Amino acid sequence: MTLAPRPDRRPALRKWLIIALIAICFALGGLGMLVLVDDQSGVVGTALGLVLSLIVIGIVVPVFLWLDRFEREPTGMLVFALLWGACIATFVASVFNDVGSVLIDPVVASHPSAATWVAPVVEESLKGLGPLLLLLFRRREVDGVVDGMVYAGLTAAGFAAVEDVVYLAAGYAQAGDRGLFSTFLVRVVMSPFAHPMFTVCTGIGIGIAATTPHRLLRWVAPFTGWCCAVTLHGVWNLGAVLSQHGWLVFYVLLQLPLFAAFITLIVLARRHEARLIAHELGHYVDRGLLTAAEVVMLSSIKERRYALAWAERHGGDPSKDEMRELQDAASELAMVRARIDRGDATPRVATEEQHLLDIVGRSRQQFLDTALYRYYDDTGLTTS
Incomplete structure (x- = not known):
């Protein structure tokens, strides 16, 4: 009788030891x-x-x-x-x-x-x-x-x-x-x-x-x-x-402008990430792996919220979880695609891209040809 090989638990043990040390x-x-x-x-x-x-x-x-x-x-x-x-x-x-x-x-x-x-x-x-x-x-x-x-x-x-x-x-x-x-x-x-x-x-x-x-x-x-x-x-x-005796002047002349610049930077950074996701996922529209309407949804927080609500309303928690997995995997896919565009086309990155494409392909199936995308035509633009 041949016994099954004993699983190597050292990686898991090492992981928990590191977590314990950090804690x-x-x-x-x-x-x-x-x-x-x-x-x-x-x-x-x-x-x-x-x-x-x-x-x-x-x-x-x-x-x-x-x-x-x-x-x-x-x-x-x-x-x-x-x-x-x-x-x-x-x-x-x-x-x-x-x-x-x-x-x-x-x-x-x-x-x-x-x-x-x-x-x-x-x-x-x-x-x-x-x-x-x-x-x-x-x-x-x-x-x-x-x-x-x-x-x-x-x-x-x-x-x-x-x-x-x-x-x-x-x-x-x-x-x-x-x-x-x-x-x-x-x-x-x-x-x-x-x-x-x-x-x-x-x-x-x-x-x-x-x-x-x-x-x-x-x-x-x-x-x-x-x-x-x-x-x-x-x-x-x-x-x-x-400015210990003139703190209000210091607040108005330095602190408020810095805070305004900081908030502007935060907003612009998120808008840039939305544009990046739209641009990178657009590569997969040409290959037939995504539709333009899906790219519009995936690159907008407002439309993502709507899609999650729609999925929950029409399919309950399992459908909502599937939509969330689609959105998360698509975001990761966009970032991987950006790395490929920057020249990081190693086998590991290509494998990661294919893995994410498999998740996206599976997760999107139940939402295709549904009323979820009724606000978009084939170009991905909103319709009245």
């Missing part, structure tokens, strides 16, 4: 930050800071999830980015910022110059390291500039939330409710997107590095993005130091 590192970093804040501001201030800082997560994270709607990133990687910023980057930055402040002036604790010259370099380096690690170890999941922006933004959101705990708790410890309110107003209400605005520059560089065929640009782009992030962060902190 332990995050837990230690988060615990370290809690101990630091509690030691400086007490239990009540720390608790109040934790609760109020959740508002930052509630404001910032949905913006980057909105940006991530077309080609949704794996949940585990999104959580990694958020926790890297919240647990690792904050804890290590607090240590290096203190060291930098001591080197500038051993007598004065938290010297103002450290906020301008040390903190931007330290914090943007540590925040940028998170999405850079994702690029190095999960290269296939980083498909472009939008992905880099999403991972960098979530890392910065986690960092900002924990940093706000520090400042909110210190405000309460120093001046009670008045200090807590003033800190909440300045940091949470008026500038929740400060850190994401800086670190998104690094994310753009990482996204360019992930897509460019030029080897030199793969190194130059992230470094240039990091330089922009450090510069913006330094200018922001310098303005805050210089």
Whole structure:
């Protein structure tokens, strides 16, 4: 009697060991930050800071999830980015910022110059390291500039939330409710997107590095993005130091224009991704693998929502799941096709393209020749 070969469980074991190690590192970093804040501001201030800082997560994270709607990133990687910023980057930055402040002036604790010259370099380096690690170890999941922006933004959101705990708790410890309110107003209400605005520059560089065929640009782009992030962060902190008695002027002249530019960048990035999906999927219309109407649906968030609702209404949850699989696979297919257009036509990429084409081909079958596409003619244009 021949026994079946025993399955090799080492890859799965290795995977869970890595996950456990990462979780332990995050837990230690988060615990370290809690101990630091509690030691400086007490239990009540720390608790109040934790609760109020959740508002930052509630404001910032949905913006980057909105940006991530077309080609949704794996949940585990999104959580990694958020926790890297919240647990690792904050804890290590607090240590290096203190060291930098001591080197500038051993007598004065938290010297103002450290906020301008040390903190931007330290914090943007540590925040940028998170999405850079994702690029190095999960290269296939980083498909472009939008992905880099999403991972960098979530890392910065986690960092900002924990940093706000520090400042909110210190405000309460120093001046009670008045200090807590003033800190909440300045940091949470008026500038929740400060850190994401800086670190998104690094994310753009990482996204360019992930897509460019030029080897030199793969190194130059992230470094240039990091330089922009450090510069913006330094200018922001310098303005805050210089305008302690004129913060409203600083807010109107610097913070609001930067915020407007940031929102514009986010909107333009998502529109660009929609156009990219439409363009790349158009290659498959000529080959008869997709219709023009399907491409219009797949390159519009509004039409995707309509298609999901239609599928659920006419086929229940199984039909909705099939439509979601079609949309997700089509987005991935568009990104793979873009890599092929850039010259990355390796056998592995060709195999991945064919795999996604098989998923798209299977998922679309039940929706062909249905009323789902009644708003489009054969050119994909809306009809009255």
